[in-house]
Amino acid sequence: MSRVIASIWFLCLLPVQAQTAPAQSTRPANLTPEDLARGKQLFEAQCAPCHGIQGTGGKGANLARPTLKHAADDDALFATIQNGIENTGMPGTWQMTDREVWLVVAHVRSLGRVAVENLPGNPVEGKALFASRGCAGCHIVEGLGGNLGPELTEVGARRSAERLRQCLLEPGKALPDGFVMVHAVRRDGFVLEGIRVNEDSFSIQLRDLANRFYSLRKQELQTLEYQPGATPMPSYRDKLSGIEVDHLVAYLASLRGQR
């Protein structure tokens, strides 16, 4: 049947998933090298699109760490993989058997055993650069800062250093999923350019660069153009030296949420 069965993203919206948590399962003992290889294979096929091949994060969290926010121990990690995390993009994996989930648990734990990434920069220097180079004008960190860009309070928990570096140097190639800027012209000639905040089949909500919200009816528009790769975030390639970029990446990587 599987009507709903759905696409993974859809299932993750269903509260029923929490209600149908399967019976407790115990980790199989004595995993063979073949088992571990299978866990890696499952991870690369079904988890890596969001968490990265090395588990260093992307759309999903960075998993290449010794401790994980939603999974203090293996049982919790099993439950997180099987049930997903409510109100996030993390779906449950109803389509894997218990054994397959345990193989993925083993692989995720092996990711955390790699040496903690030794970043060349100095986070203290990075914090000073963040303040002096205008970053705080657009980004909130721990409650302070401007609000045009995404909040960065937990960005280090979600993005690998490599991805953070790309955000600074080539921001148009490292946009979050669903982020798009649009250029709209209303039938009365009014022109608007801004960040898409929400959209359905009949309307679109924008925030312009002066940080004002607009609600537009699609039927009232002459044109509606999406601008993939466009972002108000400038590239800092020519604005920061190599070591300054290192410092800033080290600072951003250290942002793991309010303590």
Place this chain on the structure above:
Amino acid sequence: MRFAPASFLLPCLLAAQVPYERIVKADGEPGVWLTYSGNYQGHRYSQLAQITPANVARLHTVWVYQTQNNRTEVSPVVVDGVMYVTEANNVTALDIHTGRSLWSWTRPIPKDLQTIGFGRTNRGVAVIDELVVVGTLDAHLVALDAKTGAVRWDAEVADYKVGHCITGAPIAVDGKLITGVSGGEAGIRGFIDAYDAKSGKRAWRFWTIPGPGEPGHETWTGDAWKTGGGSTWVSGTYDPELKLIYWGVGNPGPDWNGDSRPGDNLYTCSLVALEAGTGKLRWYFQFTPHDEHDWDATEIPVLINATVQGQQRKVMAMANRNGFYYLLDRATGEFLMGTPYAKQTWAKGLDDRGRPMVVPNSTPSVHGTLVYPSLQGATNWFSPSYSPQTNLFYVAVREMGSYYYKGEAEYKPGTFFAGGGERALDGDEAWGAIRALNPATGKMTWEFRLKSPPWAGVLSTAGGLVFGGSNEGNFYALDARNGKPLWDFQTGASMESNPISFLIDGKQHVAVAAGRAVFVFGLTGN
């Protein structure tokens, strides 16, 4: 002291007197909505014409009913002043003037119940004589007294502990209630059941997976048939002249790993035509032999007349989950035509008997195989609509591909038996549409694009409108002739439901469920 307004004192005929003959003639009584799809033929078409392209802009909310516990996918039934709505294990009778409850019946959901592969929901009731009949998550079929909600009979259809479940609306035919069952991801052996409307005793059972010695059993290997799936979770349709029931059958189990079940795996992903009196198989047609993409054939079989190659034929039209639109002769099951109505990459086409010519390497793999449509299909359980006025077949289409994965499949009673899964392409890579097809050729006449692949069906009306819903909460009306958007309303919740239309005090209304609410709309002003 004030007295109740006059409208409140109008006789509200709470006793739902719905003999079989009344349902047969449902098309002659457009003020009510007597079955899941409005009539036996699955048209989801209202002959009411008061709401038109010219006045639909005046459509406003009349009342809203909030469900008690769960989101609902109900297609309400309306009869004699009462609307019957459902959510999981609940039926509530509402006064159509106000949305106030007249009675409500709830069956507790067992604590150990699991819905394996779908949400806790229900899609509606069947009415017959003075009964309102509903299926439950714990796989009972329960007949309630239409006036009070008291239980008249309660039939255990199957054991919920091994994954059986009912979410679809039953259909009531001459003296019998017909129901299907969910469980295609739990390794059930599917069936379609009929129960005597008076006693609640089982009249017949048709197994969708033939047992040893039965025709079709040779399409299975070893014991695979015992856990072969073939669920029947969406309502079928009925031809009162031929006295045949048409019911779609779901995927084989395990879903995405067919290694343990070589063969065509009848009657999974098929339409079966059963004699209403006996449950005997008259004919079948398999859309997707040996399915490995979870493309249940549980879409609504729509019964229409069409001119095919110059001949007027009684046909069954189905926009199938596998991306093809089919026409079959509904008396014989003869394949008449089939053509894609959405992007599909798994078949080069259909041969002259309707069998797909499968593209090599389009089956699930360990590293994922990208195939269109996604496992949710080019459409799904939500209803299409056929308008005899425009002679168009309207269908809500999902344009979405998926990476299909092959995994392990070990049968343990009451757990997932799926053997893999999918990762759907979503975000801006996926979209949806309402398409109007020529019912005889499957050729598209128009389309209205939707932001994302929908989960709501369509209603067409004699007023020249098509109503539909979106994932983003829009309930909307299109011009039935050209698809032009004419009106929309934000319901505030993703819509996974089918609209209906009926009269309140002689005035046309439209109802639809969204999230945990049922909305009723009517025209304001003169």
